Amino acid sequence: MFLGSSLFFWLLAALGAAILPWHMQQDGVTVAGLVALGQEDPEASSALWQAMAFGRFWFWPVVAAIALALPGALPAGSAARRAVFLLWGGGLGLLAIVLQGMAIGVQGWSWPWLAALFGELDDRQFGIGLGGSLAFLGCLVMVTDGLAMRGLFKGDRFVSGAVGLLVASIALFTAWPVLTMLGQMFTPRGDLGIGASLVERVADSKIWGLACVGSNVNCGVFWNTLLLATCTATAATCLGLCFALIVTRTQFPARRAMRLLTVLPIITPPFVIGLGLILIFGRSGVVNQIVAATTGVELGRWIYGFNGVLLAQVFSFTPTAFLVLIGVVEGISPAMEEASQTLRASRMRTFRAVTLPLMVPGLANAWLVVFVESLADFGNPIVLGGSYGVLSTEIFFAVVGAQQDFGRAAVLAGIMLVVGLCAFLLQRAVVGRRSYVSVTGKGDVGLPTPLPPPVRVVAFAVAIPWAILTIVVYTMALAGAFVRVWGRDWTPTLSHFQRAFAIEWAADGRMLFSGGAWHSLFTTIQLAAIAAPITASIGLLAAWVLTRQRFAGRTALEFSLMLTFAVPGTVIGVAYILTYNIPPLEITGTAMILIACFVFRNLPVGVRSGVAAMSQLDKSLDEAAITLRASTFRALRTVVLPLLKPAIVTALVYSFVRAMTTVSAVIFLVSAEYEMATVFIINRVINGDYGLAIAYCAVLIVLMMAAIGLINLAVGSRRLGRRAAPAALPAGGRA
């Protein structure tokens, strides 16, 4: 098979280096411009032609390395000899591409010491484009092929290539920007030296202070954040579990509606929950007024600070926990529970000794995801925090506030990363290396056991009030779209929708989208729809590699995949423009930077849900396929993927929805051409125009509901067991 040989990727690299235009083209590539040999403009030429005709010597190593790899790509000679050529050629090619890109930028040499060494360079280059990307890709795959031929990854080219791609994309779009940002830690401040500034920034009582233990003063932001994240993660995981149990294990009539309800907070742009809570529990809120009128007790401002932020975060992140848990609870094979009951264990004992332990990876994953989300959450603390500061708000204001100290932001971001790392290690220690496999290839698995009565009661007692509260908060919040002044003048009106989504008919009968919100809405849908499948496929590929393959550096890869999640959006946003505003990857102001940001910020949920689902699938399933001579890729496609449908849905839904609702990172990356809905909404909120903002939110919510429905329809649900009747299989439909 042509695609199956290294020659294809060698040709790709050669095409990228010799024929296609190496750099990014300002006005796009025309068909004529694709052949970039012999072009008159050096910027429109291929690497080879730039080196030959325009004296750009720095491309010779790239060309030479690719030429060196040719003997390895041809299907002749021993595998060991070919591997040597592929490894050296591909490796040197990657090195040459990276080095030339880093060393020579828009103003000649990028580093002063290069100019001192070689003299001023009278030339420059912009970011890499089509040719450069293809050459990089070709060289990368040649290296992974070479590694596989040397017997690494059990000689499996597909696994080796997948790991190579994951490592390269994580290095490019996560590690590089985060390290660039953290490097800011060492910028000297004022008249202090590098070391003294660093010490002063790290050893700050505003971060580590413990004054709150004894008196009524705020503690350091580190302790605030830790306390908040722990409480939020624990509460949200418990709530998420209650909902997941009710939806999958009871015949509760409204359980489909419950699914919708728990998804609602995820698809709500930030600020809305916080503002809704203020309308209910705030000092002038409904609850306070009722309590004051009936009992004369003033409840005051309890919603501001830790209490309020905790409440809002639990609202916001319970759905995340639910989404991670539902796939897990559905995936628990009833066979083991039936076995337990056959052995005369009571329902309660079965639940405690079989069901609950089987859910441990899911619970730990959900806890970790919520913990890290709470770390990085910005919208809720800013609305409800009052004087209660957390790391994410401190970082935001260190960058954009009155301090204007990038170094401090970098130190705080570093602390946040360390906390994220610790949570990750803790979670691994808890889940450990035990087996949680319950979906095996062994035929019919029976019906899920109903919940034991005490668990049932607890689940309902917790979930029902919460669901009602959610409905109330949302009604209060969404009412803002249909009344004149939210929280003040409750006269019904549709004028906010009119301002945002007006459509006019031009004289020639064309439709004119004259409302102010259309442009950002179209851009947002388009970019979110592009980002979601990429996130899902990279995430599930990563999950598969992490759970099914054993290789050196697996843990490091797993952690780096989770990295972006522990970094608040603001840091990612600033890190992205710091990194991608200059060559070699000059993508600021394009749609690509937004898509990259969405994909790599939301990747962790794709990975986590994939890992959680995958660790329940018996490895013998794919081994059976491989024994039957299916290729690794085919086993993945025909056996593993269909069993992963809930995880695929989770990853798709989550990344689509997050791409549409994320704010803090995107606010730095939007440009006039690519404006996002959330940034538009935030600008309205800042301006006090809640009516239009909430009207827009309402439209987004409806759109996302529709999108979630479509995704569910397109992916379908997995069928475990042979009983087809949906009534008998509560795991059947997804909302």
Next chain:
Amino acid sequence: MLRRAAFALAFALPALPAAAQGQLNLYCSATIEWCQPIARGFERESGVRVNLTQRSTGEMLAAIRSEGRNPRGDVWWGGTGDPHVAAGEEGLTQPYESPRIAELHDWAQAQWRQTQGRTVGVYASVLGFGFNTELIARRNLPAPRCWADLLNPAYRGEIQVANPNSSGTAYIVIATLVQMMGEDPAFEYLKTLHGSVNSYPRSGTAPITAVARGETAVSISFVHNAAEEAAAGFPVGHAVPCEGTGYEIGSMSIIRGARNLQNAQRFYNWALSAEAQLAASREAKKLQTMANRNVPLTDGAPNMATARIIDYDNARFGASAERRRLLARWDREVGALPR
């Protein structure tokens, strides 16, 4: 990676906006309601295509700083003056002398001279108090008129002011008090005030939003913000302190290395004209005082000529070392106090 390469093909290619003639990359840090009339007004006037990017002042400074080696914007209009001054200190903006400088108010010209021509004032906002009229009536509180009134124990737990570590507005409060009272008395004042403050939110506009929604009775904020909440239908009153008060200057700078320098200068001159300032601020219903002397005041706007406005020392209080010193003192002496 294959997929990513396909994206490079589909999307990344039209990157790097062409340095063609006839366009301007406008960075705007006012509200979008104000930015849009500015952008459209200049388009109508000049035929130049304006690419408008709107971000808050702090976010914009962070963006301009990150883009320093490869600037994307041409001119930066609006937003509080300190970040503009900071950008000038770091060499991110370039000096320019407009023929219209003489038409401007003294405070706008002073800022332009103090920054060696890198930044010019385009509007000014006066610092004052906002209060919820209904809440004050319900609790029988007097409406605050002077700085000294805020120390009245009746206001205990009713006042909000932003945290100066994060909010430029709150920093201007400190700088104003220091200039009016002297540094030590100013900090004594802030310490006493601390007992009445119910929280120091992170954002500068949070206190006035809280006032509008009845979450707190009194806030220290810009007068125009209070007036805007009132215009939106909330029971908000405002006052300019009787002892005098400070102000912020909404500023404009040309970014160093601007790709469309000529258009940037053309915009700069246009934005300083009385017609442009009048039209855009009326369309956006803004209450700030415009920099051009020939722009009449909007109804209900605080008059900088009659209000007792202190002679704000931008050079001293805009400098980052002085800022850091005052913020550290606030943290030590006020922020760390128990309540």
